[in-house]
Amino acid sequence: MPLTITAHEILDDAIRLTWSDGRESLFHHVWLRDNCPDSRHRETWERIDDVLSFDPETRPTEAALSSNGDISITWNDGHRSCFARDWLRRHCYSEPARLEHRPMPTTWAGGPGATPPRLTHDAIMETDAGLLSFLEILRDQGCCVVSGMPDERKAGEALAQRIAYLRETNFGVDFTVVSKPNPNNNAYTALELPAHTDLANREMPPGVQFLHCLVSDAPGGESILVDGFHAALLLREENPDAFDLLTSTPFDYRFHDTEWDVRWRAPVIGLDADGALREIRYNNALRAPLNVAPDLVKPTYQALRAFVAILRDPSNELHFRLGAGEMLVFHNRRVLHGRAAFDPNGGARELHGCYVDIDEMMSRIRVLGGDNLLA
Numbered sequence: 001m002p003l004t005i006t007a008h009e010i011l012d013d014a015i016r017l018t019w020s021d022g023r024e025s026l027f028h029h030v031w032l033r034d035n036c037p038d039s040r041h042r043e044t045w046e047r048i049d050d051v052l053s054f055d056p057e058t059r060p061t062e063a064a065l066s067s068n069g070d071i072s073i074t075w076n077d078g079h080r081s082c083f084a085r086d087w088l089r090r091h092c093y094s095e096p097a098r099l100e101h102r103p104m105p106t107t108w109a110g111g112p113g114a115t116p117p118r119l120t121h122d123a124i125m126e127t128d129a130g131l132l133s134f135l136e137i138l139r140d141q142g143c144c145v146v147s148g149m150p151d152e153r154k155a156g157e158a159l160a161q162r163i164a165y166l167r168e169t170n171f172g173v174d175f176t177v178v179s180k181p182n183p184n185n186n187a188y189t190a191l192e193l194p195a196h197t198d199l200a201n202r203e204m205p206p207g208v209q210f211l212h213c214l215v216s217d218a219p220g221g222e223s224i225l226v227d228g229f230h231a232a233l234l235l236r237e238e239n240p241d242a243f244d245l246l247t248s249t250p251f252d253y254r255f256h257d258t259e260w261d262v263r264w265r266a267p268v269i270g271l272d273a274d275g276a277l278r279e280i281r282y283n284n285a286l287r288a289p290l291n292v293a294p295d296l297v298k299p300t301y302q303a304l305r306a307f308v309a310i311l312r313d314p315s316n317e318l319h320f321r322l323g324a325g326e327m328l329v330f331h332n333r334r335v336l337h338g339r340a341a342f343d344p345n346g347g348a349r350e351l352h353g354c355y356v357d358i359d360e361m362m363s364r365i366r367v368l369g370g371d372n373l374l375a
Contacts, residue, residue, distance in 0.1 A: 036081040107230035110318035143330040156212030164360030177351040184257040195336035200283040201253035207358030212327040217347030224338040228280030242303035252288035279333035
């Protein structure tokens with residue numbers, strides 16, 4: 001049953017609304033006037049007024065509920081604003097509402113028997129409902145294996161483009177992961193790759209990574225996934241001092257070859273403005289020499305060792321073999337990925353990869369879910 005406004009009261013600097021579920025919302029006068037629907041263009045939905053367009057001390061002279069449950073406000077300068085009740089509830093900024101609006105990822109451990117979520121290529125490609133289900137898994141759990149991939153090099157890119165355009169990096173729009181002569185990245189060797197996030201050396205590392213397995217004949221090479229958010233929460237619980245250091249101390253990362261020298265400096269564990277986990281940025285292969293104040297050198301190494309020990313704990317690792325015709329997709333700024341060493345003399349191993357940014361993934365979720373229509 002739709003929520004309705006059951007009561008309203010004009011206070012000194014705000015209007016208090018009471019909802020049919022018993023919750024109360026406080027909307028300040030200045031906030032309501034700033035967000036008057038008339039302050040936005042009717043077609044673009046973008047603001048056409050700013051905070052200098054009205055008196056910040058303006059206040060309502062009257063507020064009334066319409067027959068459909070929306071609320072209209074008459075201001076002391078004669079302006080009138082009409083707010084839809086659904087819009088007000090959606091934008092309520094009470095503490096309970098703010099908590100509800102925060103993303104709540106489903107964190108996970110690994111260990112024997114643990115497997116990543118799975119969907120089929122056709123389910124994602126054929127319907128928007130299938131695509132939305134796939135994207136919600138990536139948003140909430142951070143990874144998915146897609147089976148039934150066509151035996152075509154561009155099949156992974158075609159699926160990624162169901163979300164949005166591809167993210168280009170210094171490795172190109174796409175890349176092929178094979179063991180090759182004169183590599184400029186450890187991924188292009190047969191070495192073991194401990195769990196890491198890609199391109200930690202960039203200001204904004206790519207968000208969603210797609211790795212389509214075309215050939216998987218070489219012995220070894222099993223895939224490894226670790227939920228970095230799960231590991232960070234364990235660190236915060238077990239060693240809060242280490243957690244605080246890794247969220248506040250920037251590390252230098254660098255990729256360089258004969259054509260590129262790309263560097264960035266950021267904490268290993270990134271938090272958003274509300275203190276929630278935003279990203280994990282850790283790639284030992286790209287980690288440059290530590291550059292911190294002298295009194296932080298030893299504590300920072302101790303904190304990093306504590307976090308890496310959690311990442312390497314077998315109970316937090318998810319191991320599986322990615323076969324030909326399967327594609328691993330994961331949130332690169334949350335889920336760390338790696339592989340066991342493999343023997344290139346025992347057979348070929350080839351993966352085709354590309355990226356899509358998180359902004360585009362989240363936008364697609366909102367559009368498919370209809371959230372963008374609520375403004």
